[in-house]
Amino acid sequence: MTNFLQPPRLRIGEDSEEERRATWLELFYDLVFVVAISQLAHNLKGDISFSGFLGFVFLFIPVWWSWIGTTFYANRFDSDDVGRRLLVSLQMLTAAAMAINIHHGLGESSAGFALAYTFGRVVLIIEYIRAGIHIPSARLLTTHYAIGFAIAAFFWLISAFVPIPWRFALWTLGIIIDFATPLTAYKLQIKLLPHASHLPERFGLFTIIVLGEAIIAVVNGVSEQKWDISTVISAVFGLVIAFSLWWVYFDNLGGTPIQTARQEGKLTIANLWLYTHLPLVIGIAATGIGVEQVLLSQSELALPDSQRWLLCGSLGLCLLAISVLHRTGVIRYCKIRSQYRLVGAVVLIAIAIFGKGLLPVTVIMVVAVVSAVQVIQDLYQSRPTTRLVDPEI
Known part of the structure; x- marks a missing residue:
């Protein structure tokens, strides 16, 4: 394990051809999403109507995207330093908070769900900023991601303080920006493609x-x-x-x-x-x-x-x-x-x-x-x- 100040390791070039497996930290992180998926399933079981299914999907998307964000970061910036472990622990806390708020995620606990998702994105933004500081060749991509995810997180943050249904309109806008951020980084991603086996x-x-x-x-x-x-x-x-x-x-x-x-x-x-x-x-x-x-x-x-x-x-x-x-x-x-x-x-x-x-x-x-x-x-x-x-x- 490296120290907090040591830069993350970026896997590009010849490293991209190496066989690579999920780390113990990634597997541990996944455990939180076992709970989150279970809560989502519980919601659908309580209302299997068409509207209930739409509500299930509406909550499923940010849960899945939270996992995607951390996974793609780890895929490109593989490190096991103290800072990385601490940041992942914070992401686990935010994912757990999302799971706690899922049961009434479209009602009384929707504000808590929004805040939990927001804080998870903030941690991810910090990770990208940290990677960009240490790795100049990745700085354009990490800056693009940090800005796009920060804009999306802002809409999620303010959604916690506005009433329903406007809260959900801001969620939709935030998710659209989240999804669009990687898609608008076409040229930058070509230079830093994900790992093909990991x-x-x-x-x-x-x-x-x-x-x-x-x-x-x-x-x-x-x-x-x-x-x-x-x-x-x-x-x-x-x-x-x-x-x-x-x-x-x-x-x-x-x-x-x-x-x-x-x-x-x-x-x-x-x-x-x-x-x-x-x-x-x-x-x-x-x-x-x-x-x-x-x-x-x-x-x-x-x-x-x-x-x-x-x-x-x-x-x-x-x-x-x-x-x-x-x-x-x-x-x-x-x-x-x-x-x-x-x-x-x-x-x-x-x-x-x-x-x-x-x-x-x-x-x-x-x-x-x-x-x-x-x-x-x-x-x-x-x-x-x-x-x-x-x-x-």
């Missing part, structure tokens, strides 16, 4: 966190019900859905978009890969709640429309996002897999529209079959004989 691993770890909530949802759904054959079968189908999502995502996870950006000098694919993860993790988290609602439904009655739409719509969103990720070139044969994901999403939406009157076990069975077909297609296409047919598919 970043996919970090995104994978966050996806694991959200998938964990899906597993918890299955356990909760079964534990709160009287066990019968229908409940057991539905629980198995719920696990099949979660396992299928894990399979099709992690079997196709890689740093190809970042490598492409490095080779071709284009960030469009890398940015698409990054931002597409937002609907993916939102969909995974909501799918878990959808599975839980199915398990809690009375097996002899038709599944309510809101629960059917939550399960099918959320999983459809996941497959649509994964379809886009395939088209970013994360693997060979990505076009065919992308088409299968897209067809799966369409089938799920059709079930949501035309599945009125279906029993809960029937709905989750059909959804599980759609999910399993995605895995079967990957296995079929991965056969050695298939790979020899057309390597450019």
Whole structure:
């Protein structure tokens, strides 16, 4: 461990080709977001209407973006000095404060949520300023980020002192500026591209966190019900859905978009890969709640429309996002897999529209079959004989 005054280490040039793994500090930091995602899921479980889903998404975005901010900073400025550890501890406190305020995050505790997010951004701004001071070659990028994030944080700060709904209008403006800040640093980012092996691993770890909530949802759904054959079968189908999502995502996870950006000098694919993860993790988290609602439904009655739409719509969103990720070139044969994901999403939406009157076990069975077909297609296409047919598919 280095001292507080020693500059952070910037990984560029030849360092960008090194294999790199998540640090213990990053893994420890992720634990706070396990709690935050759990609180978000709790909110959605309490209101699975369309407005409840929109509220879930509205709170999910700043939570995800907080994690993204710290992750991207650590990806470019990897250090383990005292200052870095202290700053991360402060970020953990702000993330914990966000989690505490999520339960009534669109009501009485929305001001506390806004302040927690603001202070988290302030810590990130301090980190970028610190990096820019020590590393002249990164100063233009760190200054751009610090200014953009500071403007966004200002709107979040003043939102805590204005009434609803104007508070939420300022949140929206702040998030737009937050999202736009990296996008408007195109030329600066090309010179300091993210690490091609570290970043996919970090995104994978966050996806694991959200998938964990899906597993918890299955356990909760079964534990709160009287066990019968229908409940057991539905629980198995719920696990099949979660396992299928894990399979099709992690079997196709890689740093190809970042490598492409490095080779071709284009960030469009890398940015698409990054931002597409937002609907993916939102969909995974909501799918878990959808599975839980199915398990809690009375097996002899038709599944309510809101629960059917939550399960099918959320999983459809996941497959649509994964379809886009395939088209970013994360693997060979990505076009065919992308088409299968897209067809799966369409089938799920059709079930949501035309599945009125279906029993809960029937709905989750059909959804599980759609999910399993995605895995079967990957296995079929991965056969050695298939790979020899057309390597450019």
